Structure formats: C-alpha cells, structure tokens
Amino acid sequence: MIGFKKKMFKKAGLPPGTLIHVGEKKAEKIRIQLFDYDETHVQERELEKIEDCFPYKDSPTVTWINIAGLHQVDVIEKVGNHFGLHPLVLEDILHTDQRPKMDDYDDYLFIVTKMLYNDGDENRLLAEQVSIVLGPNYIISFQESEKDIFDQIRDRLRKSKGRIRKMGADYLAYSLMDAIVDNYFIVLERIGGEIELLEEELVTDPKPDTSQAIHLLKHEMIFLRKSVWPLRETINVLEKGESDLIREKTIFFLRDLYDHTIQVIDTIETFRDMLSGMLDVYLSSVSNRMNEVMKVLTIMATIFIPLTFIAGVYGMNFKYMPELEWPWGYPLVAGFMIVLGIGMMVWFRHKRWL
Secondary structure, X not given: OHHHHXXXXXXXXXXXXXXXXXXXXXXXXXXXXXXXXXXXXXXXXXXXXXXXXXXXXXXXXXXXXXXXXOOOHHHHHHHHXXXXXXXHHHHHHHEOOOOOEEEEOOOOEEEEEEEEEEEXXXXXXXXXXXXEEEOOOEEEEEEOOOOOOOHHHHHHHHHOOOOOOOOOHHHHHHHHHHHHHHHHHHXXXXXXXXXXXXXXXXXXXXXXHHHHHHHHHHHHHHHHHHHXXXXXXXXXXXXXXXXXXXXXXXXXXXXXHHHHHHHHHHHHHHHHHHHHXXXXXXXXXXXXXXXXXXXXXXXXXXXXXXXXXXXXHOOOOOOOOHHHHOOOHHHHHHHHHHHHHHHHHHHHHHOOOO
C-alpha cells in the first residue's frame, strides 16, 4: 500500500492525459519486435527505432508490434501520435497499476490485462501489466519487461502452426489473452502444491513459519482474484460487443476463453476457502497445544500443592512440635508424601486428565 501511494504521488495534480511512467523500470532499454504475416509468408524483425514500424500501419497483412519496456515516454508518445491513440490510452499504458479492462474507441480496441508467472528462483508470484491495442490489421502490445509467455505464439507464427496465420488481428489478440489465462493455471498449480504441503505440515508439526506461509499465499490469492475477476468482465464485453474489429469466427474462441476464466476464478475461490480453513486449523492447533501444556503444568502444580503444604508445616521447626522428636518422623512424612503424590497421579489417570 505504501508503494502504491508513492507511485500515485507522481501523478498528483497533473491534468488527465499527462504522460508519465508510473511503475518500476523493469527493462534497461526498450525492445521492439515486429511480426508481419499473412497465410503464405511471415516477416520477423527487431527494430532499432520506433519509426521503423510506422509503414506497417496500412499494410494489407497482419502486423504485431510488441514493445517491451515503458520507461521511455517519448517512444510511447510517438506510437500514439502515429496510430492515433487517445492521450488517455497512452496514460493508461504508462500507468502500470491499471485493473484489467476494455475500451472501445471505434477505430481500435484498448485492452489491459495482468500477466502472471512464477519466479523459478524464489518460487514467488511475479506480475506485470500487458496493454493491447487492437486495430483493423494490427496489434500493438506493451509490456513492462522482455520476459513474457508469448514464445509459443511466436513459434506458431514462424512455423504456421494452427489457424493463427489464416485469421486476422482479432484472433491474434485472442491468442495473446489465451496465453495469459492459460498461464494462470500454471500459477495455480504451483500454489495448489504449496497448499498440499502446508496441509501436511499442519497435521504433523505446525510451526510459526506455517502461519507466515499461509498469509503469503492468501496475499497471492487476493492479487490473483483482483487480476482475474475484471478480466472475466473484459472478455465478456469482447464476446458480446458490437465492434466490427471482432469477427464472428473469433467470438467462438472468446467464449472458450471466458469458460477458462471462470475455471480460474472457481479455483481461486476454492483455494481461498482452503487457506482460510487452514489458518483456523493452525490457530486451533496452537491453542490445543497450549492447552495441553497448561494442563500438564496445572496437574504438576496440583500434585505439589499438598506436598508443599506438608513440607511447609514440618519445616517450621518449633521447639514443642509433637512429631519433632519422633525417630521415624521423617521417613513417615516422606512416605506419606510419596503415597499422596502417587495416589493423585492414579486419580488423575482414572479421570482421564492425563
């Protein structure tokens, strides 16, 4: 929350449409990758300058321009000026804390999604914003870093696998969103494995670290829920919208993508309920363990109360105590104390307090 306030502070007092990068710098330099293709050919290029992609705007083929890195505001501004993007669209692209959404600007559609993936080194959840501009024959995607999950799509374009080269830009936009949603299942699979391990640990030997792990997973599930719930609405609007940029053939695939999103949401809700129950089990386990410790200490104190009383009485050493001169006084008192302690232990076991 503190980090979010610091990010928002950059935009405080500025007019709408002001272009300023709000977020972390996740790339040293901007990487511009271009795919231009139709059913018979494909061209792949790494562009040095953003101006090199401008001639493809009116190309009869389908063009995918992927821009990785958002910290150079002038590059984003040049793209917006050439492709006629609204200043508020450019502002949302540079503001990386956007919720998933879809805006229809007649000539193009603007889609915001959250790309989530597992960090293999630290086994934690990483996220970045992916903004997609869908035009009549082009796709412009904006990422925060070079790392993404679109390699399979690039491979399908290179090798003409499936129907991607036979369809239009709307199908490419669907493919990008489908890759993002499919990767949610991989993230959930990792979280499901961690939940199973935590369940075993709760049953066998719950530790303070267990509670911390549960809280971390709950935070991840909250972030997942915030990322997926608005995406469901976005896909639903794309499916039922009246934009001419979405062809009827692509609508069938969007329905399937909507079903996948519902599956992700159901899994998230299930995991959230499981984690809440696990936290309750952990607290109950800790409470039961504390009760067991307190029961043992209470029984020990109860046994020693009469023994302490007897020892206190015979430890007063008054001159005229009647038992003070008895030759067998000490053995008798000690034996009585032993018998009393053993008798109390037998009584406690009979009452099943031990």
